[in-house]
Amino acid sequence: MPSPIPVTRLLPRGFGLDLGTLSSPLSRRAGASSSLRVPTATHGKLAQRLWSSAVQWRELHELEPIGCGGFGMVFKGTYFGETVAVKRVRRARNTLASRQSFWAELNAAHLRHDNLVRVIAGRVGTIVMEFAGDVSLQQVIYGAGPLPPELCVRYASDVVCALRHLHAHGVAHLDLKPANVLVSRAGVCKLADFGCSLQLGRDHAACALEIGGTYTHRAPELLRGERVTARADVYSFGVTLWQLLTRDVPYRGERQCVIYAVVAYGLRPQLDRDVFHRSSAGRACAELVSCCWSAEPNLRPSAEQLHSDLQQISLLVF
Missing domain, CATH: 3.30.200.20 (Phosphorylase Kinase; domain 1)
Known part of the structure; x- marks a missing residue:
């Protein structure tokens, strides 16, 4: 009625x-x-x-x-x-x-x-x-307690599946971060908020500086206003995966100082955390994250490669 x-x-x-x-x-x-x-x-x-x-x-x-x-x-x-x-x-x-x-x-x-x-x-x-849920991955990460490593990998796999589908259809999200991932009651992650997205296949170098997004997760080439590619999302995924595993914020400090350090000096979130060294799966995650936020986009894995890598990591025991 x-x-x-x-x-x-x-x-x-x-x-x-x-x-x-x-x-x-x-x-x-x-x-x-x-x-x-x-x-x-x-x-x-x-x-x-x-x-x-x-x-x-x-x-x-x-x-x-x-x-x-x-x-x-x-x-x-x-x-x-x-x-x-x-x-x-x-x-x-x-x-x-x-x-x-x-x-x-x-x-x-x-x-x-x-x-x-x-x-x-x-x-x-x-x-x-x-309505995909009223809880974001950001809230889950910084919630009551640490997430089991296997759950972190499952959430990360959901995000990669979303990226793989987007990239296969010529779309770059360009604002991937935990706050833009919703977690359903069934525990499924869904990527949301496409307000910064672009259709790939054209030269977007002219509009790269106008793209929004969160600076802590934004690829250095976008911070420099260079050409947009799907690998910018892979960089953002690397930071997101790091947050899942560490439950920490990527950077502390003034925005402009962080941006300058990321672009000019290759600043990245710290990998000297116990979770990255205490098991073979942790070391594999550290290697994957490091590849994802490479300064050179062509050196980053594709979403397809990420999916395969995460499947292999899920077979390991943390």
Whole structure:
């Protein structure tokens, strides 16, 4: 039964939700078990045409805020009876940058994978996604106690599976970090937040400096404004894996000092931790992490290679 309370009553002033026809790649099929479907390709002008079908926004109910940040706010609700997350991108002073961030969110909208948060619908400034969980990998890492090493490897494998699928379809995430990985109630990691992502295959050297992302996890070539490749995600994965195993923050100090040291002096998080030396699996992880954050992108493993390496590590005993 539809909620008697209008959706707009549950949103803060200025949320901008339009209950009329909105652009979306999704349609609901009568009688279908899974109502949230998406076309197989969305980019450029084709994306705008595919996102022109009507969305039944009156089916969006019970919205409640669950998080906020520099990007805007995230709400939890239901859409056609399915639990969803609604992301409202904060309107920036630079309208063009705000729109670019929104369209970047759609770079993976046509992809379906168990380790990617599924995009359901959207309009400029608003994204409707599957609700993948309200706990991030960041919260899990720095939670009550240390994680079992085998669980760390399993979480890392989930992230790599997401990267492998993205890269195979020509998408670079470019903001991989524990805070952008959601952990479902079933313990499955799902990569989220594509606001910094890019479609690969074109020369992005001109826009590399404009890419956002978190400096502690950002590859040195991106900090220098050089060409974007999928190996930038591998660098970020190396820092993320280091956090999983050490439960520490990568760097301490002023932002500009850290960035300068990473670019000019090859500063990296410390590998002289007990977890990296007390077992063969730990030593294998240290070697893998070191390869991932190589200063030279071509020396980093691919996501495909990472997947194979983690499978081998999972067979070892910490």
